[in-house]
Amino acid sequence: MRALCGAIIAAGAFIGLGLTALGIGTRYQYEYAVTTDGKPPIMHLGGMDRPLIFILVFLVSAAIIGLGIAFVGLAYHHFRRDREHQWERERAAVQQRTTV
Numbered sequence: 252m253r254a255l256c257g258a259i260i261a262a263g264a265f266i267g268l269g270l271t272a273l274g275i276g277t278r279y280q281y282e283y284a285v286t287t288d289g290k291p292p293i294m295h296l297g298g299m300d301r302p303l304i305f306i307l308v309f310l311v312s313a314a315i316i317g318l319g320i321a322f323v324g325l326a327y328h329h330f331r332r333d334r335e336h337q338w339e340r341e342r343a344a345v346q347q348r349t350t351v
Contacts, residue, residue: 253324261317267310275303 279294286292296304 254321254328255324257317257320257322257324259317261314261321264310264314264317267306268314271303271306271310275299275307278303 275294278300296307
C-alpha cells in the first residue's frame, strides 16, 4: 500500500510538472524571440515569476518524495514477504515427523 501511495503522489506531481511546463512555455513564448546574436534565449529561474518558481519547486519536491515513498514502500513490501516466506518454511519444517 505504501508503494501504491507513493506512486500516486509521484504520478500527480509528474502530471503537474507537465502542466507547469506548458504554463511556463505559454507565459514566456514571446518574451524574447531571439537574442542580439540571433540565438534562442536561455531562461533562468531568476527571470521567472515567483508563483511559477514556487509551483516548479513544490512539484519537483513532491515528485522526489513520491518516488522515495514508492521505492521504500516496495522494498519494505519485498522484505516483509521474504520474512513471511521464511517463517512459513520454518513452520512447515517443524511439523515434519520421521517415522520409526
